[in-house]
Amino acid sequence: MAEDREILREIWEGRLPVCFTLATEEVSTPIAPDPFYLMVPRLTYFPLVTDKVRRHFVRCVVPEKHDNEMWLEFEKCPLKWHYPIGLLYDLLVTNSELPWQLTVHFDKYPDNKLLKCPSKDVVESHLMHSLKEADALKHKNHIMALMQERDHKQLWLGLLHDRFDQFWSANRKLMEHSAEDGFRYIPFRLYAPQFTSKPFMQYLVKSIENEKRLTLEDLLQRANLNFESKGPFQVVIHGIDLPLETPLQWISEHLSYPDNFLHLCIRYSSP
Amino acid sequence: MAGGLAYSNIELSIRRVIFKEIEKRNYREKEPFEVLISTYNKLFDAVSELRHEILLLTIQNEKLRQENLQNGQGTLEGKVTEKSSILEQKIYSLQEELTNLHRRKGEHAQQIVDLTSKLQEAEKNLNLKENLLSEAETKIIALKDEKKQLEISLAETEGGNQVLRDEHQALQIAYASIEEKLKILHYENIALVERLMAYKAHDAEILNKENEHFVKIKQAQMQKELEEAASEVKVITADRVLFETPLLSSSIPTKVHSKFDAHEGEVNALQFNAAGRMLASGGGDRKIKLWDIGQNTCSLRGSLTGSNAGITSVEFDANGSLILAASNVTNQRSLYFWVLEKKIPILCTQRRTILGFLTFK
Helix, strand or coil: CHHHHHHHHHHHCCEEEEEEEECHHHCCCCCCCCCEEEEEECCCCHHHCCHHHHHHHHCCCCHHHCCCCCEEEECCEECCCCCCHHHHHHHHCCCCCCCEEEEEECCCCCCCCCCCCCCHHHHHHHHHHHHHHHHHHHHCCHHHHHCCHHHHHHHHHHHHCCCHHHHHHHHHHHCCCCCCCCCCCCCEEEECCCCCCCCCECCCCCCEECCEECEHHHHHHHCCCCHHHHCCEEEEECCEECCCCCEHHHHHHHHCCCCCCEEEEEEECCC | CHHHHHHHHHHHHHHHHHHHHHHHHHHHHHHHHHHHHHHHHHHHHHHHHHHHHHHHHHHHHHHHHHHHHHHCCCCHHHHHHHHHHHHHHHHHHHHHHHHHHHHHHHHHHHHHHHHHHHHHHHHHHHHHHHHHHHHHHHHHHHHHHHHHHHHHHHHHHHHHHHHHHHHHHHHHHHHHHHHHHHHHHHHHHHHHHHHHHHHHHHHHHHHHHHHHHHHHHHHHHHHHHHHHHHHCCCCCCHHHHHHHCHHHHCCCCCCCCCCCCCCCCCEEEEEECCCCCEEEEEECCCCEEEEEECCCCEEEEEEECCCCCCEEEEEECCCCCEEEEEEECCCCEEEEEEECCCCEEEEEEEECCCCCCCCCC
């Protein structure tokens, strides 16, 4: 499992340079504040890393809005805090421009587009929710139910404090499976530009069917969407182009986000 | 087993591809920025720290400058003199304050003295009034006692008054009855006097008639005798005529044997004893008197008292040792016996009828 750990660590260590700028219409000081640069882990969520950003910008906002919830925007699109940062980047940034330019807002929270996130406890409950869903798909929810509150806390704190060993010592249990069978179903979410009615697709795909290990290609076929018709495309996760012949079981074990889901983005190469 | 191994071979190749992809990604996204941003962050922190320090220093600087201004621009000596002058000023102001405070203290002391004197006066007044009050209370109590006594005496006098009034009434009634009695007696008396006058007149008439008759008879006799004598001449001596005339005059008493005052008021009853030597008289003065009749005199032998009303009748017994008397009042008529030796009356009976005359049997 040494190589597994290597991959896992590399995935864990994935970072993105982000440049935060306060929205110009919200600046209340005579001189606009300097932009704030930060390397953020791809696997975590924005509310867990933006405390410093908030502190930096809040003094340049009118005092009445000091207690307002902060939200981020990229090219007029409010960022969903409940998506991992890496997924947001893979979804939204097509020209792979870096550092990632984000605008910080304190006013006019887009209630219709974003969930409210008054504290980190909300993020924790969201993470636990996703873990339970993934475990239900993989093990009929046996492992999460058997895990103790302490282990749940360990998962959360590992992610919160960016501690790889702490997180994986608990997460390993969730990734366990018998050598032959693999997971019951692969927990994944498929994001593609042509999905307009809903943000992503999700359906049941087994890891092994008829004693054959299913690959990424099999998964795409079961979506019954002719992805090739729109031109050449890539399946991107963690900022990497995933080969279509990769076995699903392996991807799920090694490339899942901390919520145990594979967030797969279909990206068409720009014309 | 072989299939599994083949899979793992595929897996290995794919893994290699993915690892390369990750490295590429890292080279693209992470490495160019990591150092830069970490340095930037460090610098950012340093800048903010320095800013903070600058702020502190400017504040300190400002403070120092102000102090410097206060201290003046001069040398140590200047500073010292200035300081001393400042201190002197301070001392002066403090002294002024002190004198002010002293003055105020004096005022307050005066006020306190005034107030204490006022308080004492008020206390004196209060004591005086309390004394007056207690005196008045004692007076009230004394007056109440007096009032009670007066009430008691009033009640007593009223009681006495009532008794007197009752007595007065009773006496008036008695008086009225007595007056009535008196009137009746008066009328009776008048009637009796009239009757007596009538009887006396009658008696006198009878007596006159008798006398006339007698004189007539005598004249007729004399005429007869004279005629006889005229017819028979006889010598008659004048002595003989003188002897015969006193016989007529001795039968009627013509002068009082003796006269004496016996009773106060009327004499109702007279009685001689059997021997004829003693006379008993009863009168309206409720006494019986015994008289010894001598040759020419009547001497009081003794009086018998004890009756409560006028005596109406007296009688001796045959031996002359007992006297029976009767008394008569309007509503009380009594009989008394006296034993002469003892002179004590014995009340025998009381009757409602008037006892007129009494005899022993």
